[in-house]
Amino acid sequence: MTAINVVVNGKSYTREVEPRLLLVDFIRDTLSLTGTNIACDTSQCGACTIHLDGQAVKSCTVLAVQADGSTLTTIEGLANGKLHPMQQAFWDQHGLQCGYCTPGMIMAAAKLVEENPEITEAEIRHGLEGNLCRCTGYQNIVAAVAQAAKA
Amino acid sequence: MTQALVGTSVKRKEDPRFIQGRGKYVANLQLPEMAYIAVKRSPYAHARIEAIDTRAAEAMAGVLAIFTGQELIDSGVGKLPCGWVVPGCKVPTRWPVVPVGDKVRHVGDSVAVVVATSPYIAEDAVEAIEVSYTPFAAVTDAKRAMQPGQPVLHDDIPNNLSYTWALGDRPTIEQALSASAHVIKLDLTNQRLIPNAMEPRAAVAQWNAATEEMTLWTTSQNPHPIRLLLSAFTLGIPEHKLRVISPDVGGGFGSKIFHYPEEIITPWVARKINRPVKWVASRSESFVTDSHGRDHVTHAELGLDAEGHITALLVETWADHGAYLSTFAPLIPTAFYHCLLSGLYKIPLIYGITYATLTNTVPVDAYRGAGRPEAAYVVERLIDLAARKLDLDPIAFRRHNFIQPEEFPYQTPVAMLYDSGDYNRLFDKAQELSSYSELVAAREAARAQGRLVGIGVSGCIEASGPAPSKVAGALGSAVGFWESSIVRVHPSGKVSVLTGSHTHGQGHETAFAQIVADQLGVPMEDIEVIHGDTAAIPFGMGTYGSRSMAVGGSAIVKSAEKVRKKMLKIAAHQLEAAEEDLTYDFNGGGVYVKGSPSQKKSFFDLSLGAYTAHNLPDGLEPGLEEQAFYDPANFTFPNSAHICQVEIDRATGEVSVQKYYAVDDVGNVINPMLVDGQIVGGIAQGIGQALWEYGAYDESGQLLSGTFMDYAMPRADVMPAIHTARTVTPSPHNPLGVKGAGEMGTIAATVAVAHAVMDALAPLGIRHLDMPFTAEKVWSAIQEAA
């Protein structure tokens, strides 16, 4: 076991973890933050996307020990008193159906817009290539990201 | 009655929890002392299990127990049943875990069950279990499976033929075809698809040793039927001691209808070790255990007379059911397929036959559309080829053969009685929406430059909202297909709506609340929709076949009507007025005297009064809660006109969908935003089938597309912008006038894209290719044509 310290959604945690523990399992099982979902095992789907030291990453492809000393934001920590503009936009634009890909999609999209506020529709579509959704056909997700970019 | 909310795009009530990471998915459950299950699975498609050595695995720290199939059987666990048995159907034996001495029949078949203190340890133990197999040759092709000399999966099912199902009189149809001026013949495949709901299947079980009650949380579209199957056939815990909960379900598309082995194993283990137990599928596991879809091989012939009218249709299909019959498998290539072969058209004579075979592959069952996409694809491919043969515009040729508005209800020769429709108006709108003539002109201009641009048209129908229970029973169903509901008005005037339908993304919590808000005149925020829990809700049938609004919604309307009736009775008594002199206030709830709105009993007063029971009419029971069961009189028949444009990169064969227009008639619309969401999402799955998706097996029975690295899911950057519109012909036989909306997008898009690709290739003389139209397939066809 290895001790790690992380700040997640503004709160500091020190935990003993097995080196092989995936960051996503640390978040979901050790910290009981189950908003971050798992939908594949080949780093393709993006359901587990979180922010690690300010960057969108797939937490299924990071070991918890690699995150030692890092600052993480998960979907539970995105809203700050009120909904984040990306959350609001997903609601307004019907950007979700079953909701399972939604946390990862919102976390990925929030970074896209932060890094490129003037984002075009084509850039949104390209920027979401690491996130799979089986319900929406992406159309309303793209609309949501466009709305949030303007917010 | 005023319609304040029905018909408007109310934002979803369920979204705040999803967008904040508070979804209640099964895999999120954490219970004290929880143990974790992992399943040892067969790497072989066809092999006998000779022995299983679990010693090394059992010795690992953290491993609690390992079980093999015989232990489950010895304890009384039953075979997985088939819930739809057509005449003459041979149902193969399927155990939840294959016992030693028996055969595994597809890669992924269950061999042993590990229980451990963590999922990581469980997987370590799975790896440490040694299984010795005697492998056999496999068969993975539906048509080849029934030929002599092929490997036989089940000793009691020779030739791997589970059943043959036919509808119509073959000699009559063959005679009509031979008398026809033109006969269009086509051999096609409708490839195997893998549903891939984003949430992998999961199960959590908790045994209460004190009360001897089991609670099972499972990722199901229909928890009540799962409880019934567990009680009556597999697990053996009686229904009154078994609670099945499906909380938020992360997509299903059919794949979460069925009764799966892990749903039996998990509660069985929980009782055995008296600890809560969790099983969560990895995506790799999902690929080889979730039921697949489609997988038809078909020969079809369409006859035309000299005037271009359709004379007859003959369809012969080999349907691959995989290694076992999944819960509703025999419904799909029979009633849900052949009964839709009339499409939007007047076809006087239709004959269809299906040979349903078993192969060394994952079982095949309903996937979005389920039989109806396969039917639409056959009919529409023939229609498109017929138009081409007669050198007619594809829309003009369709119009020439449409069932006309005045002919509804329309009895097809394949059992279905179409409820309503206006296909000319549908296509008028589609042509307008897509600026069809300009599209055609642009295509001609592109062709003149040597570009491979194509326009695809589809005109599809489906039968949604299954089903009149009598009809289902006659066709082989083991269950009825009504839906139940309770509208419970609490003493404070807040409303709980309990429904046996179960959302897995459709937005029931919003749409059903809209209905009740209008029915009772109360605000949306005072209404809560409750679903997915057998302890809370009377028996229900769940969500599939685009049935929730037409059947579940109709049951809710009936319950609400009963509530209003009772409120009228109470108000009449308290206002000392005759019921016929009173009217229900749909704008604020409550009851008032006609023409005198101030003489009123409010919704709150009547609700509270029903429970205080201080002043009720003699003989009226206290309380304000009404249950209804709604058994549909017929299917509903949504229909669609989709038009799209593709361009093919001549150098690589890559197809891009550039424009997409969808006009759908789903009857009355409760929430346009939700309906558009269903249509557009469905279109993505249809485009996926047409261009990329393929559950491919090699001859040894290995799944070649067993991860997202190999199974191509549509992504945001390959999807076009989709333009939607609607025409409305209400269904005349349900109280909401609605038709299903969940599957049409998928059904129509596969066809539209296929036709656009074929149209792009038509100048090269290419008549037909099978899906998916991968770059290589298209490129090769171009080279061969050149």
Next chain:
Amino acid sequence: MYPSKFDYVRAQSVEEAVERTSSHSNAKLLAGGHSLIPALKLRLAQPDLLVDLGRIAALKGISRHNGTVSVGALTTHATCAASDDLPKVWSEAAGLIGDPQVRNRGTVGGNIAHADPASDLPTVLIALGAQIHVQGTAGSRAIPADEFFVDLFTTSLEEGEIITRVEVPAESNQGSAYTKVFNPASRYAILGVAAQVAIAGGVCRQLRVAAGGSTPKAIRAHHVEAALQGQPLNDTTIQHAAAAIAEDLGEEVIGDMYASAAYRRSIAAQIAARALSAAAARAR
């Protein structure tokens, strides 16, 4: 899907990492983890020890001096994609690797050490004539990209050797481009062609072309280069030269369910032509 058990150490320096890995019989180096962790989860890799390079600051970043661009082994693809110092072909290809989240974690060193034949970066490095600097128990050396990639998932790295940086000549008057045909499922390359060209006196003066994704290792397209060297750059000469790529690909072309070997071989000329045209258009 979970990794099997392993021990873990975080190296503070390259020297420590070299020492740790070379003294252990079944150790793996961990950089961004985007090749290794998927392999661990599928249990295709089962090391006893992971040596994490992730915090060695000296291995990160892009610097340019004296006509050379040096890219630290731990530099992410996202950093490369956003770089103006790198040759265009590299930044362009980096932006097509995986997806934004993968590019945020995946590193140059991790990518090339994995030597996935479907990866984009080896093709680019061969086209650019990159020098791959490594450090091991015997000291440091530089391996030309042409010699670094040996076979499927095989490099010329010796036991205990660690990639420290990759050097390429800075782009001045050349133009370069990367053209990729995507596997529709994995988004890896079915075929990728990287080209860099300089034009002088109206003709092609300096040309390097490489192809990957279709062969066990990325290859230099010598036949294409020879056919175009000294020629004016127009559609005809480019098409003619690009057709020679079939000879460069040789007999060992890979096939899968989305793209057979024959298909890849056949479309290669058109993809090469697109890369050459794009590179030529960017040359000054």
